[in-house]
Amino acid sequence: MNIIAFFNLKGGVGKTTSAVNIAWQAANQGLPTLLWDLDPQGAASWLLQCKNKNKAGPRKLLSGKTAIGELVRHTDYPLLDIIPADFSFRQLDLELARADSGDDQLARLLAPFSEHYSLIILDCPPSFSLLSEQVFAAAEAIYIPIIPSHLSLRTFEQTRDFFKENDLKAKRLHGFFTMADRRRSLHRIMLSHPPKMLRHGLKTVIPYAAVVEKMGLARAPLAEFASSSPVNKAYEALWQEIKATL
Template identity: 40%
Template sequence: MNSIAMYSSKGGVGKTAAAVNLSYASSIRGKKTLLCDMDPQGAASFYYRVPIKGKFNKKQFLKGRLKGFIRETGYPGLDLLPAHFSFRNLDIALDIDGQDQLKNIFAVLADDYDVLIFDCPPNMTLLSEKLIAASDQVVMPVIPTTLSIRALAQLMKFFDKIGADRKKLRAFFSMVERRKNMHLDTVKSYRKKKVFFRTLIPYLADVEKMGINRTPVAVSTPGSAATMAYDRLWMEIWKRRVSD
C-alpha cells in the first residue's frame, strides 16, 4: 500500500483540490484508492458528497476502527474516510512518543487498498508529524510566490527537526498564472530543483468550480487542461514511488 500525504502549512494553495483530483486519477488508473480526509474542515468529504456514517469520531479513529466508517464515493475503485470535527483535537489525544501510531492505525487497510491519500490539515503540529511519518511520500503544493516558497523551506527544516527522510518530500507548483511575471520567474528559478515535480497545475476556473460541481475536474470537465495536468502529476507521483 502506497501512502501519500498532501500537505502544506499554508491554506489556500490548492491542497484539497489536488487530493481530490489525484485520488480520482489514481482510481481511474486502476489503483484501489482510499482518500482519508484528516482535515476537520472536511473539504474533501464535501467535494465527494460523502457525509459521516454512524458515530465516527476521533475516539473511533484512534482505536483503529476505520473499516466500518469508510464510504464509497460513487466512483469505481475510490473510497473515502470522512473527516470529523473532533479531528481538530487529535493532537491532544495522540501519543507524543508513538512515532508509528498512525501508521499502525492505517495498517489494517493494507490488503484492501493500493493507494492511501491523506488530505492533511494546514498546520505544523503533532498530527502533521505523525502523518508525515505514516506516509511513503509527502507532496506539497506551492504557489509560485515568495511566501509559498518560504513555507516549503520551513517544511524542509521541520523534516530535519522531527528526523523525517527528506527524500520522500516532493512539491509541485499550484495555481500557476502564466500572465503573472512573478509566477513565471519563480517557476523558472525553482522548477529544476530535485524537490519539484515537472507538472504545473494551472490557475483555472474549472478547479475553482469544484466547490459548485462537487466532483473531480475529470468528471465535470473531461479533457480539460486541469484534468490533464492532474493526471500527469499523478503519473509523476506514481512513477517516483515505483522507481524508488
C-alpha cells in the same frame, strides 16, 4: 500499499483540490484508493459528497474500540473510497497527545488496509501539529503544492527544515507548483528558474484555472465534468509523475 500525503503549512494552496483529483486519477487507473480527509473543514468529503455517519470520536479510534474500517464510505466512483472528515476529529491532536504511544499511531491505524487498498492519500489541514508529525511518519511521499510566490516557498522551506531537524528524510518531500498564472511575471520567473530547494520537486505545473472553482458547484473531481480542460490534463500528468515516484 503506498501511503502518500498532500501537505502544506500554508492554507488555500491546492492540497485538497490535488488530493481529490489525484485520488480520482489513481482509482480510474484501476488502483483501489482510499482518501482520508484529515481536515475538520471537510472540504474533500464535501467535494466527494460523503459525510461521516459514524459518531465514534478519535479516542475510540485510537484505543481500537472503533475499527477504522467502520469509518470508510464509498464514493460515486469505482475503486475510490473515503474516510470523511468528522468535526470531532479536530480533537485528534489532543487524543494523539493523550495516547502518547509514539509517532507511528497513524501508520498502525492504516496497516489493516494493506489488503484492501493499493493507495492511501491523506489530505492534511494547514498546520504543524502532532497529527502532521504522524503523517510525516506514515507517508512515504509528501506532495507539497506551492503557489509560485516567496511566501509559499518559505512554508516549503520550513517543512524541509523541520524534516532535517527531526532526522526525517527531506527527499520524501516533493514540491510542485499550483495555481500558476503565466500572466504574472513572478510566476513566470519562478517557473523558468525554480529554486534549488525544489530539486526533488515534480515537473508538472498545475495552472490557475477558473474551472477548478466549479468543483465546488459540481461537487465532483475535474475529470467528471471538465475532462478535456488543460488543468485536468495537468492533473493526469501529475498523477503519472507521482506514480513514478512511488
